[in-house]
Amino acid sequence: MHLTSLTIDAARSTVQDRTTSASAWAEAHYARIASEDGKIGAYLALSKERALAQAAHIDAMAEKGETLPPLGGVPVAIKDVMVTRGLRTTAGSKILENYIPPYDCTAVAHLEAAGAVILGKLNCDEFAMGSSNENSAWKPVHNPRDLSRVPGGSSGGAAAAVAADMAVAAMGSDTGGSIRQPASFCGVVGLMPTYGRVSRYGLIAFASSLDHIGPLTKTVRDAATVLGVIAGRDPMDSTSAEVPVPNYVGELEKPVSGLKIGVAKEYFGEGLDGEVRKAVEAAIQKLAGLGCEVVEVSLPHSKYAIPTYYIVATAEASSNLARFDGVRYGFRAPEAHTLSQMYRCTRDLGFGAEVKRRIMLGTYALSAGYYDAYYLKAQRVRTLLTRDFEDAFRKVDAIVTPTSPTAAFKLGEKVDDPLAMYLADIYTVTADLAGIPGISVPCGETRENLPIGLQILGKHFDEATILRVAHAYEMSREKSEVKVQK
Amino acid sequence: MKVTDKDVAYVADLANLELTEEERPRMLRDLNAILGYVDLLDELDTKDVAPMAQVSDRFGVDPNKAGSARFAYARRDDIPEGLRKSLAPETALKGAPETDGTFFEVPKVIEK
Numbered sequence: 001m002h003l004t005s006l007t008i009d010a011a012r013s014t015v016q017d018r019t020t021s022a023s024a025w026a027e028a029h030y031a032r033i034a035s036e037d038g039k040i041g042a043y044l045a046l047s048k049e050r051a052l053a054q055a056a057h058i059d060a061m062a063e064k065g066e067t068l069p070p071l072g073g074v075p076v077a078i079k080d081v082m083v084t085r086g087l088r089t090t091a092g093s094k095i096l097e098n099y100i101p102p103y104d105c106t107a108v109a110h111l112e113a114a115g116a117v118i119l120g121k122l123n124c125d126e127f128a129m130g131s132s133n134e135n136s137a138w139k140p141v142h143n144p145r146d147l148s149r150v151p152g153g154s155s156g157g158a159a160a161a162v163a164a165d166m167a168v169a170a171m172g173s174d175t176g177g178s179i180r181q182p183a184s185f186c187g188v189v190g191l192m193p194t195y196g197r198v199s200r201y202g203l204i205a206f207a208s209s210l211d212h213i214g215p216l217t218k219t220v221r222d223a224a225t226v227l228g229v230i231a232g233r234d235p236m237d238s239t240s241a242e243v244p245v246p247n248y249v250g251e252l253e254k255p256v257s258g259l260k261i262g263v264a265k266e267y268f269g270e271g272l273d274g275e276v277r278k279a280v281e282a283a284i285q286k287l288a289g290l291g292c293e294v295v296e297v298s299l300p301h302s303k304y305a306i307p308t309y310y311i312v313a314t315a316e317a318s319s320n321l322a323r324f325d326g327v328r329y330g331f332r333a334p335e336a337h338t339l340s341q342m343y344r345c346t347r348d349l350g351f352g353a354e355v356k357r358r359i360m361l362g363t364y365a366l367s368a369g370y371y372d373a374y375y376l377k378a379q380r381v382r383t384l385l386t387r388d389f390e391d392a393f394r395k396v397d398a399i400v401t402p403t404s405p406t407a408a409f410k411l412g413e414k415v416d417d418p419l420a421m422y423l424a425d426i427y428t429v430t431a432d433l434a435g436i437p438g439i440s441v442p443c444g445e446t447r448e449n450l451p452i453g454l455q456i457l458g459k460h461f462d463e464a465t466i467l468r469v470a471h472a473y474e475m476s477r478e479k480s481e482v483k484v485q486k
Numbered sequence: 487m488k489v490t491d492k493d494v495a496y497v498a499d500l501a502n503l504e505l506t507e508e509e510r511p512r513m514l515r516d517l518n519a520i521l522g523y524v525d526l527l528d529e530l531d532t533k534d535v536a537p538m539a540q541v542s543d544r545f546g547v548d549p550n551k552a553g554s555a556r557f558a559y560a561r562r563d564d565i566p567e568g569l570r571k572s573l574a575p576e577t578a579l580k581g582a583p584e585t586d587g588t589f590f591e592v593p594k595v596i597e598k
Contacts, residue, residue, distance in 0.1 A: 102577050195541040209540050236570075239542065307524040318501060325502070327590050329581035339595045344504040356503060357516055363501040364489070364517065377527050379537030384530065386538060419519050435541030460541075 003032055003165040008074050008222045011168050012115075015062055015073035022055035022062070022073030026117050029075045033119070033166045041141045042151075042161040044080050046120035047087050051075070054117045070225055072115030077167040079158050080121040081128050082108055082213065083202045091204045092126040092136040092154075095350025096330045105202025106237070107171060107213045107230045114229040119167055123157030126352045127321065128173055128206045130154050131181060131424040134415055135354045142411070143186060145450060149408040152182030152424075158216045159186035169217045169226055173203055175210045176309055177404075177428025180440035183216050184403035184453025187442045189470070190216045191223040194461045195435035196241035198227075199234030207316035208239075210309075210432045220441060220471040224248035227463060243461050251464040256472040257291025259465070262396035266302035267427055273406045279444035279452040280402045283473060287400070290472055297392040297399060301384045302430060306422055308385060309429040311365050311378035318362030324350065357418060386434040393459045398469050401427050403440040403453030427455060437463045441470040443477070489517045 006025075015022045030048065037043050058073040078084060081091045083101035090096040104112075112118060125135035133141040133156025141156040143149040144164040151160040155172030159182035162170050172179040174192040183190025191214045198213045205211060215226035231245045263284060268277060288294050326332035326346030333345030351359070365374035392399060405426060414421040431438040436457055443454035454473070458466035494514050498505045505513060536543075572578075575588065584591040 099581060102573055102580070239540070301530075304527055304530065307526050310520060311524060322502070326583060327592055328578075330583075332583035337593055339592050340502075342593050343502045347502055348504045348506070351503075353509075353512075356505070356509070357513065359501050359503065360494070360497055360513055361517060361520060364493070364497045364521075367497060367500060374521075374524065376537055377532060378524075379539055380532035380535040381527055381530060383535050383538040383543075384532070418516050419523060422520075 003028060005218065006165065006168055007219050008071065008168055008217070008225050011074045012068055012070070012072050015058060016068050018062055022058040022117055023052060025073060025075055026051050026055045026119065029119055029166060036164050036166060039142060039147055040144055040160050040164055040166075041139045042123055042157040042164065042166060043077070044090065044092075044121045044123050044138055044157070045088050047084070047118055050087065051117045051119050054112060058115055058117070069113070069115040070229055071111060074116050075119050075168050076111055076116040077119045077122050077158070077161050077170045078108055079124050079155050079170065079172050081124060081173050081204045081206075082171060083204065084108055084118070084121065087121065089121065089204070090138070091128070092124045092138065093350065093352070093355070094137040094331060095324050095346070099330050101202075103202065106199040106234045108202065110230045111171070111226075122155075122161055122170060125154035125156070125178075126355050127204065127317070128154040128175055128178055129317070129354050129358055131177070131421050132409070132411070132414065133157065133182070134411065135352055137352055140411060143408050145187060146408065146448070148410055149450070150185065150411055152185035152404070152408065154178040155182050155190075155216060159183050159188055159190065162186070162188045162216050162218060169215055169222055172214060172216050173206075174212045174214055174432065175206050176313060176432050177425040179212070179214045179216060180428050180438055180453065180455060181404050181424065183440040184442075184455075185408040185451065187445075187451030188216055188218060189220055189223050189442070190214070190440045191227060191463070191467070192431065192438050193227060193231065193463055194241075194437045196239050197243070197437070197461065197463065198230050199232075199237040199240045201234055201236035205320040207313040208320060209316060210313055212432070220439070220467055220474050221249065221252060223439065224252055224467045224471070227467075241461070246464050248464055248467055252468055252471045254468055255291070256287070256469055259292050259398065259469065260295050260396040261287055261292045261469070262295050262297035262392055262399040264297050264299045264302070264392070264399060264401065266299050267401035271405050271423070271426065272402060275446045276402050276404070276406060276452050280400070280454055283443040283454045284400055286476055287469065287473060290476060292469070295396050297396055299388040299392060299430070301381065301388050304381050305385055305430045305433065306426055308378045308381045309425070309433060310361065310422055311374050312382060312433070314358040314362030315365050315375050316362070318359045318366065321351075321355070321359055326350070354418070382433050385430055389430070389434045389436055389457075397458075397465050399457040401455045401457065403427060403455040407446045407448075407450035407452055431457050436460055437466060439466050439470050441474055443473070488521050489514060
């Protein structure tokens with residue numbers, strides 16, 4: 001069975017017409033994981049029993065001639081920050097090493113209700129904090145394109161699993177770029193929906209005003225299919241929006257000719273790698289060739305995005321991560337004799353270096369005497385960054401940028417310099433701060449065959465337009481370029 | 487240097503972290519490097535700019551309504567009986583490091 005380039009529709013339709021079965025697709029993926037994942041490290045846990053039970057259920061439906069739901073029999077894997085009932089969920093952290101959740105994340109429940117077969121849980125940076133997956137407490141992930149390089153982060157396992165055909169699609173989370181940047185590094189599609197488009201219920205919180213769940217897939221169409229399944233209001237998340245969910249797949253083929261595409265010079269400045277620039281500029285030319293009108297826009301506060309993000313995100317994280325205290329679940333340091341000693345030892349031993357750094361930074365920014373200077377200041381600049389987008393989107397339908405200033409870097413290259421690591425998110429954090437949707441779609445490769453990503457940003461709740469532009473671009477690329485994979 | 491050794495100890499205390507002797511100098515260095523970069527924000531005059539805590543502060547606000555009803559989302563109707571039943575005690579205790587079957591157990595709360 002060929003797993004390379006296996007898409008959602010191909011997997012589902014072959015189960016539907018009984019050319020093969022959901023069970024066979026699941027087994028084929030487990031076989032591939034067994035042979036490939038030893039060198040990649042994308043999976044933290046496999047849920048074979050749950051997967052095969054679901055596959056058998058889907059196969060029974062197909063046998064009876066029932067129409068399968070949109071993800072019927074499709075093998076999907078889940079980043080380990082989304083809780084799964086009865087299936088160990090660690091968020092990449094030692095402090096949750098024994099945590100067996102008593103409930104399912106809403107997005108995961110939606111996937112299974114739509115027929116998806118959940119293969120297992122995917123490696124990530126601890127509590128989704130990182131840009132290289134090197135902050136996982138368990139093991140690093142290696143980029144399938146070049147094992148000496150990082151897959152990006154924090155959804156590094158998700159991007160690597162899809163890129164190495166160890167899942168048809170994966171669920172990731174994005175707080176500062178954690179879906180789009182690894183998608184770019186591994187050469188897959190990564191979609192961050194609008195804040196509130198997808199319920200966060202059951203997503204282990206990092207920064208609640210910035211956290212998003214979204215898919216990593218092989219094609220834009222697949223991303224549209226998954227979004228249609230997971231989007232919508234959830235009474236369990238009061239920030240999930242009561243905004244109607246359009247037919248994203250149905251909107252894909254609408255022509256892009258006449259759409260106004262914004263290009264902001266702030267995203268093409270110092271620090272942008274030459275090869276990435278060339279690939280992104282060529283992609284913009286291609287969009288112009290498809291009839292899009294390319295318009296220059298300005299996002300003048302962009303250079304303030306990283307410092308704003310690292311104050312807002314760490315402040316929220318320091319509050320969210322206060323719940324990990326060794327009392328109700330997870331790891332507890334054994335040797336403590338008083339409660340406060342137990343808290344401290346548990347957190348000291350349970351959290352890794354980057355998580356502690358962010359808790360410290362966030363606690364400092366919120367502490368008496370510094371709150372106004374750091375946290376409140378950052379919240380005010382967040383307004384300016386959001387206004388930049390509101391102004392730009394009065395003139396254009398979408399904005400295109402590089403997803404990341406460079407292609408995948410080497411493992412170990414930035415681990416000792418947190419600031420350099422943070423700058424890997426320079427083009428992605430703004431969308432999280434503003435709450436707008438963004439997608440990364442492959443747009444070429446460097447001379448070293450490392451994937452490059454094109455980021456397309458859209459208006460609040462206008463995922464349909466960015467999916468349409470990404471799809472049109474992907475189709476035009478497929479026509480004009482020989483695919484390396486085949 | 488913005489942050490001192492004393493600040494690191496104070497903030498670690500607030501955050502319920504201990505930090506080892508080896509971790510402290512590294513934390514000091516990293517916090518100073520990051521906060522030095524954050525100083526970039528001081529270039530901006532923001533005294534007339536409203537702070538943004540949530541995306542809903544900017545999107546879907548109905549100015550004709552008051553309080554949290556202004557937001558198109560970020561709201562939930564009160565459901566007196568709750569959205570779901572609480573977990574059964576044995577389920578809630580299942581993941582606890584120490585329990586007597588009814589309560590979570592912790593080390594001595596009162597020190598001395």
